[in-house]
């Protein structure tokens with residue numbers, strides 16, 4: 001996750017995971033143990049911060065630590081999916097001037113059968129806005145209030161909780177052994193068209209496990225220059241991940257197609273893609289994760305370090 005960039009609940013306050021990476025130790029295709037950091041092998045350090053596992057096997061990551069909580073205001077607020085066009089227009093306007101402490105996600109899905117969700121809501125098509133405020137609880141309450149008071153939420157589980165509990169919130173929704181497929185894209189902003197297309201497709205979700213997630217970007221991510229690390233698309237407004245998931249092979253083809261369909265319907269608005277969210281797509285897709293000049297620079301680095309493409313079972317950047 002780190003080598004592709006690393007997006008998560010603290011990204012607007014502290015940046016991507018790679019923005020907290022100080023150095024790596026790695027084993028190259030020649031079997032050499034090398035270090036890379038700002039002062040040692042800086043070009044390799046540039047490449048591993050977004051370029052994935054293409055350049056060697058990392059045996060040690062050194063990260064900067066930051067203060068946090070440990071209690072944060074966090075959790076999901078849920079509305080009927082039919083209300084998503086209104087809820088997400090409000091959401092889009094609300095997030096334009098929230099502080100970087102606040103990270104949010106919108107998720108379209110059928111309400112999962114989890115103990116925290118009342119049984120009468122299980123299976124209903126809903127849209128969540130999930131928040132995490134990485135600062136004082138009282139400040140977070142004031143920032144989040146307009147969103148939780150908008151419209152008629154079916155459920156509001158936003159409350160002070162240990163950050164680690166919030167961080168593990170998605171775990172029950174993605175157990176090992178299910179059939180997963182995803183397609184992803186970045187977009188500049190949540191326009192009316194994007195909201196309406198996503199809702200239209202969201203209302204057709206069949207599987208109780210499929211999700212359309214939309215990560216809120218900005219904040220600290222965009223304060224690092226686009227060319228300072230290999231990661232591409234720091235200026236994106238949102239990252240979508242359309243997930244088609246089933247319990248077994250049954251129904252999987254249909255869910256996979258549904259994920260492809262919504263992704264395709266949004267194609268006119270794609271600005272790029274997060275490399276860690278690229279699955280079975282062709283090589284050009286990965287090129288669009290980095291843009292042509294960064295992709296060429298990554299290929300040069302690959303040519304120097306791994307000309308035979310030993311490390312190829314990954315989001316592969318073949319030597320030029």
Ligand SMILES: Cc1cc2nc3c(=O)[nH]c(=O)nc-3n(C[C@H](O)[C@H](O)[C@H](O)COP(=O)(O)OP(=O)(O)OC[C@H]3O[C@@H](n4cnc5c(N)ncnc54)[C@H](O)[C@@H]3O)c2cc1C
Pocket residue numbers: 001002003004005006007008052053054056057058059174276277313314315
């Ligand atoms: C359910 C789900 C939720 C996700 N949520 C997020 C999220 O919130 N944020 C986010 O940023 N991403 C998320 N991802 C994407 C995630 O970043 C990628 O799936 C990532 O590749 C996972 O890395 P891994 O090391 O766990 O997996 P692996 O499959 O083990 O590794 C991924 C790639 O990295 C290579 N690799 C692994 N370890 C090393 C190493 N030490 N040195 C060099 N190369 C190595 C592997 O060869 C492989 O190519 C999610 C994925 C899933 C399936």
